Amino acid sequence: MASTILEMRDITKTFPGVKALSNVNLSVEEGEIHAVVGENGAGKSTLMKVLSGVYPSGTYEGQIIFRGQECNFKGIHDSEHIGIVIIHQELALVPMLSITENIFLGNEHATYGVIDWDANETRTGALLKKVGLKEDPKTLITNIGVGKQQLVEIAKALSKEVKLLILDEPTASLSEKDSQALLDLLLEFKRQGMTSILISHKLNEVNRVADKVTVIRDGRTIETLPRKDISEDRIITSMVGRSLDDRYPPREPKIGDVIFEVKDWSVYHPIHAERQVIKNINLNVRKGEVVGIAGLMGAGRTEFAMSLFGRSYGRHITGEVSLHGKPIDLSSVSKAVASGIAYVTEDRKTYGLNLIDHIKHNVTLANLSGVSSRGVIDDMREMSVANDYRKKTNIRASSVYQLTGNLSGGNQQKVVLSKWLFADPEVLILDEPTRGIDVGAKYEIYTIIARLAAEGKAIIVISSEMPELLGISDRIYVMNEGRIVGEMAASDASQEKIMRAIVRGEGKAS
């Protein structure tokens, strides 16, 4: 025992404009459960993609040594071939195929292309027994819950004769009970001698099963803690303990009365009607105030914002929203916009932009009546509006006729922002406004936010980057599992405090 099975040395991975990993080291011993923890965006998933060959050898620097041999994976197939199997956060199962078909997808027992279903099903039965799943191998994936789907993924990994199992946030979408069962299964595998890497930010889980914890922050390895040193406090300090430079524009908040108020907001899942996604949220924003909503991925923040904005998410939505003390109707997006609410999406490519059209048309889309009369667009007015906002938000492009699909992430985000600024809202909800954009563009976005607040708008910023929230907000709500679990003035908030509120909130939900 205790021989090193995997050694990753000085892994550096650069994306255009961003260094995602710099000199990361990770050493995993045979037979242990090794946890990798870090904030969202710290580089955990990138590291695992390097390890599994999603980013092929040559696109990163550094060495991967698995069982004493240096590996240069060209793709996932290579890494799976030698026994490294990764189970991604988003499950990669085909919903309308059966458990058996999914487990052996691309790997079927077949003779000359003719599948021997009996053999496959017998093997599936054995695998399902191993992971403790009592389902007929013929059951369609769509008919079983997420927890069981996770088990099918693990069974699939076992079918490939796995030597190193990597689980990326395996319990993110599982209930408490399913999570416990999954962790028990991991411990069982460990008894049988399997090595696994667990990526998680649920520290109580890490605490329970991990033999070692490696903390990653800002694309660097901070430290690796042995079993005896693992404690939540220790990990939190290590996860967030970064120095804050001058990364946020200075501002002098002039905060007025409450202008936007949400009372008792509840939302149910659009498909699983019995699942309550948002649980009785109360929240208010003052004039000129920047309010942050902190939380981990899957806390329900985006769902909350989208359900507010024209009921774009969920059903059975109940609760009241008022602007300047008067209740407002947000039942459709156009009504929400007319009432003075704007929502800047976290996913600009899917929900924010028409990528095959140019900047000018994107900027005016949410407020076409502002550049037209009786349904006829005034080309000159539209042109000057587009140029105006291009200057205001400093969009770098050859002209307003550049396609938004060809812009960088930061400039795309500025186009989406421009679109909503031109709609002239009183309340602006920004969902992950700096996701995937470089440091320079981030600063520009912060500047725009500060300017809008100074103009007297009420601003809600949803962000998974805690330093960012602390840097730009006046007040912070902490959300977890669909409810508000903390509220604090930014002046006496800290990353530790936010993390504690989340971790404590985690236990409450059942």
Added chain:
Amino acid sequence: MSTESAPAPQSGLAEDVKQQGPRVAVSALTTNLREYGLIIALIVIMLFFQYTTSGTLFKPVNLSNLVQQNSFIIVMALGMLLVIVAGYIDLSVGSVAGFIGALAAMMMVIWPLGMFSNPLVVSIVCLIVGALIGAAQGYWIAYHKIPSFIVTLAGMLIFRGICQALLGGGSSVGPLPDSFKALSSGFIPDVIGPLTLIPPTVNAAGKTIVGSGLTLHMTTVVLGLIAVLAYAYFGFRTRRKRERHGYEAEPFPLFVIKTLVGSALALFLVFQFASYRGLPVVLLVMGVLISLFVFVTKRMTIGRRIYAMGGNAKAAQLSGINTERLTLLVFINMGVLSALGGLIIAARLGQAVPAAGLGSELDVIAAVFIGGASAMGGVGQVIGAVVGGFIMGVMNNGMSIMGVNVDWQQVVKGLVLLGAVIFDVYNKNKA
């Protein structure tokens, strides 16, 4: 981790403004070349057939035929363009056209409707029925998210069936009144009076030889001149307005060449029509519709919204666009234009036949795709679809005159469709 890249906000902008020299001119030329490539292709195809048919193609009588044979395709292509730009497809247009033709014939010839069998009343009723058909199909597509391919495939079967049932099996119904047939085969009246430039030759028997001499249909000439002048004037005025605001992408020489070539082509066609029997009524109808749809797609908010919906429906919805209602409207519009197409077909044939419009949905869709529309939605131009329609029409007409077998005509049309789309995709990837 400091913020070196954060400041210096204005530098990028200033640079861009200064560079409005040769680089802009070149880019304007390349974008315009792509835009006009299609028109150039049409002209090349026309010249090719002009040569291979020994000059028959451009003969005034043949030009009139060309327009009358293809007008229904182009009318329906206008609606199909919006459908495809919005991200859908409509396979039912040929059947709907056939059904409407049958309905019109029954109302005018068979059913005892009294004064309601008047062609004008019948046409209006038919257009309303077309709108209802579009609404019925659009409802399922817009509000129940049933794929348009399936809904309109069902519509294609249903309305072809009703069309045949209405006509009582395989028989045709006619003849239709002359005033109705004028929609397709009529020419605008010459209110000004003809102008004889060269008197027709008189043969030995004292009769004039048909087709000799040159007499111009003056109303056509005047209308043509007005249209060309308006085209040049509005083009120039828009340019001036843009210049005043400090925006101009297109270099002046290019603008002049474009306007001159466009005007010369238009005047040539006007002259050809005027030397025959004047402007076909259906060409006038088409011209009005094309202008209307160019205006709607280029200048109106509803047009812009259709493009936005086709480009990214979710983003459009989150920008406050009622995508469901917009989808319904696009299909209602398609229904009305299919009905108009059906009336034009019936008017040209002078009767309703069970096979009217059969397979024309494919010609209509092909015209839109040859015109540069994207099957993914969000991309496409009215003028492109019209030119695409004419390319199909000229090839049909030219190959028929050449005596190419109908089977091989299909092969050639298929290859042209494939080639046009490959050219588009290749261009897009290069850009």
